[in-house]
Amino acid sequence: MAEIRLEQVRKAYGGVVAVHGVDLTIRDGEFVVFLGPSGCGKSTTLRMIAGLEEVTSGTIRIGARDVTELEPKDRNIAMVFQNYALYPHKTIYDNLAFGLRMRKMDPAEIDVRVKKAARMLGLEDFLARKPKQLSGGQMQRVALGRALVREPDVFLLDEPLSNLDAKLRVRMREEIARLHQDVGTSMVYVTHDQVEAMTLANRIVIMRDGHVQQIGAPLEVYDRPANLFVAGFIGSPEMNLIEGRIEGADFVAGNLRVALPPGVQASGEVVLGIRPEHLALTTEADGVAFTVRVIEQLGAQTLCVGEAGGERMRILVDRVDSWSPGQSVGVRFPAAKLHLFAKSSGQRVETAKP
């Protein structure tokens, strides 16, 4: 078990920079998720930690060791690949045992570890089979087991659930969370799925175009996104982002005027952010008139696309059966739930002291 430190880790392929200097400390036992759209450099960063990709510059430490120049096998890491990467001609038992055998471990100890991992993952009945005789979920478990038996300093997982169907994905997500609780080893997990990130992570590292956008606990990133990109990326349905300007103590966009909390240090052109679930229903007299356009019933909740003050936005409220398109309702913008971003830089402007 160990802390992992990335210092100014950078990766360039020829002239193309895939990862710009990343600084990150992963605490011992922490579950860190790299989250971002496809091509943002998540896998590259993970593979540099694994040693599968050389760093262009920067330092990687695991515990007290500088592992920057070490081969993957000498870093005491274990990796789970998106396509499982099970050895197709070896039995499940041999797949699990392979890494230990290559390390010349005592066969009796190997057997103990393989059996233990198989028990934890419910693979005991499949040990004599070949990978192609297993289902996707079972193969995923074997891939996890192969990492588990190694008892590494850190688990590295690159989109491990993206080949599974939605239902299985949820179940395996829970299993990975349980596994992390049971073994307590640090995990670094790559995904483009924000729900996976929110549910699994102790901390999320949000990336875009090779740059880290924000590092924080799931609710921290949800409550206080550092910039417009994070604001739009985290949360479902997406945050409403409205371009406008500051006029006195108010935000103004077209016919829409929203009162800001006192003490906002902003002026000029800004973007106002409010999550659909934070727009509150009220009377038209009390709030702003919102014209309903499209209604999506989600079951427990109702998602509605419409307009307020000429600005398009979405609201998510407890189920309403009675709405119909064209009708007008009142919505309120709770001051504590507002996010402000400078329009020029996209950076967050603090609206309230945290």
Add this chain to the structure above:
Amino acid sequence: MSSKATIYGFLFVGLAVTLALIVAPAVYAVSLSFYQMDSFVGAPKWVGFANYVAVLQAPEFWRALLNGAIYALGSIVFQVILGIGFALVLNEAFPGRNLVRGLSILPYLLPTVVVILTFKWMVDGGIGIVTKAVEAMGLPPINWFESPGAAMASTILVSVWMWTPFVTTCFLAALQTVPQSLYEAARVDGTTAVQRFFHITLPMLKPILTVVVLLRAIWMFNKFDVIWLLTRGGPVGATENLAILSYRHAFNLFDIGGGAAIATISFALLSVAVLIYFWVFPLEDD
């Protein structure tokens, strides 16, 4: 209905062509082996198994069988080893890889006659570039076609040169289907490059290896043109295989029945060998 008729139509044509061009001549050839016949125009005389008895009693048959086996085995081993080696190299990323990949198939495209003539020029006792090189290195001259060992070696050498590209291409295609992540997983698991070859590459190549070895074995065992053009089976039968022996009987010794008997035995031996091969290395893995 009409689509069914079409299928039967094609099937019938296919069967008819096969029957006319393959089965009928084969049956005819086998039947010849039971007759004594000194030309294709004379009247054949039924002799039963006499041709077989004569052939099997002649030492030249056993020598040809052994020669054929040595030639087939030798050329296959080198083709496969070199083929895997070249495929591994061509599978790596390096500048100009596509050009080299294209060029490497060239030997396979050259007509056999051209290859053999070129080789003969290269080792020509007076002007050959190989001869000159051997001379320049101060080594004794090699009698490529006069000494039995050297003659066998040159038939194998030329065959390996001609067909390694085919084997390379087969293996290269197979290598490209191996997921890169398997190698990465194995690197994390602590393997050396050599261990990765034996634990991943070779098992992944096994299905294609099985087929390639089988195909090459059949082709090499029946090889006629290369040996005939290079050595005519000489010196004194040192490179003569069953195909050449059969031809020599039928067309040089006016023993068509004997030639046919040799061809039939060769065919039978090969069939048995292929069956055993499939039994030992089933194509269906797992």
